[in-house]
Amino acid sequence: MPAERSELTIARFINAPPAIVWKAWSTPEHLAKWWIPAPIECKVVKLDLHPGGAFETRMREGDGDFQPHLSACFLEVVLEARLVFTTVLTEGWQPAEPWLALTAIITFEAEGSGTRYAARVLHKNAEDSRKHEDMGFHDGWGTTIDQLAAFVARLP
Amino acid sequence: MENYYAPLDAAFHALADPTRRAVVSRLTKGPAPVKELAEPFAMGLPSFMKHLRVLENDGLIRSKKIGRVRTCWVNAERLNAAEAWLSEQRALWQARTDRLADYVETHLSGSMDDAG
Numbered sequence: 001m002p003a004e005r006s007e008l009t010i011a012r013f014i015n016a017p018p019a020i021v022w023k024a025w026s027t028p029e030h031l032a033k034w035w036i037p038a039p040i041e042c043k044v045v046k047l048d049l050h051p052g053g054a055f056e057t058r059m060r061e062g063d064g065d066f067q068p069h070l071s072a073c074f075l076e077v078v079l080e081a082r083l084v085f086t087t088v089l090t091e092g093w094q095p096a097e098p099w100l101a102l103t104a105i106i107t108f109e110a111e112g113s114g115t116r117y118a119a120r121v122l123h124k125n126a127e128d129s130r131k132h133e134d135m136g137f138h139d140g141w142g143t144t145i146d147q148l149a150a151f152v153a154r155l156p
Numbered sequence: 157m158e159n160y161y162a163p164l165d166a167a168f169h170a171l172a173d174p175t176r177r178a179v180v181s182r183l184t185k186g187p188a189p190v191k192e193l194a195e196p197f198a199m200g201l202p203s204f205m206k207h208l209r210v211l212e213n214d215g216l217i218r219s220k221k222i223g224r225v226r227t228c229w230v231n232a233e234r235l236n237a238a239e240a241w242l243s244e245q246r247a248l249w250q251a252r253t254d255r256l257a258d259y260v261e262t263h264l265s266g267s268m269d270d271a272g
Contacts, residue, residue, distance in 0.1 A: 008246040014257045016265050024260045033263075034255040059172075067172035099171075117256070119249050 011118040018108040021115045022080040025106070032057075036069065046091070049077045054091035071096065075103070082107050170214040175199075175207050180216055180230060187229035190219070 014021050024030045028044035036042040036059050043066055046054035053074045058066040073089035083106040087098035101124045109116040170176055179193055194204040211217045219228040
């Protein structure tokens with residue numbers, strides 16, 4: 001399975017220096033404003049910016065209860081330059097089985113007076129999905145939900 | 157742009173609840189009447205119906221009432237669309253990146269002094 005079938009890269013110029021873009025990412029109050037699109041409300045539960053640190057966000061619509069959104073673990077944190085986190089681990093490198101396995105590599109690079117911002121996101125490949133399909137529903141709610149979740153999942 | 161991607165968030169929200177996940181899981185094995193679907197859950201029918209409505213509104217399931225029995229089934233088109241998951245993910249990250257840029261440029265520009 002070629003990598004281009006399972007990974008994606010988004011890059012764009014942001015008209016503010018890396019220190020400011022980093023601030024929008026690393027401050028819970030700021031992150032909550034853009035991480036999930038309105039009107040869904042985002043709550044940043046944990047944002048422990050160090051390797052092994054927790055990254056957890058929750059979401060809710062209207063007056064409902066907050067529901068799980070993302071639970072991940074930071075792998076690498078380089079101030080104002082690079083953030084790497086994965087959903088296959090949680091706080092303290094605890095192995096996890098997320099709905100959507102992914103590793104995200106976020107980079108902040110100075111470009112003129114602004115920032116070249118990039119998000120490279122690695123997923124498990126489609127072959128893995130098919131393998132899971134063959135295994136069926138042994139785990140209770142099963143593969144189809146995994147695929148559905150992968151299809152609809154907001155990030156995680 | 158944002159409006160276009162909102163249904164993805166809604167669908168994810170629909171699956172974030174364990175009762176709704178269990179319902180979809182059951183329905184992937186075949187259609188079932190509401191009464192049968194509700195059986196495993198310790199909640200009143202009105203509460204259970206709310207869960208079904210969330211799933212149906214988000215397009216994950218369909219239902220039809222024949223006589224006095226409402227039968228539900230999973231929306232196969234939505235399941236088949238899972239093949240498009242990578243492009244959905246790309247769209248989601250693109251939208252997220254654009255929101256970050258908008259937020260930074262609108263609310264944080266000129267805040268260099270306290271950027272620390």
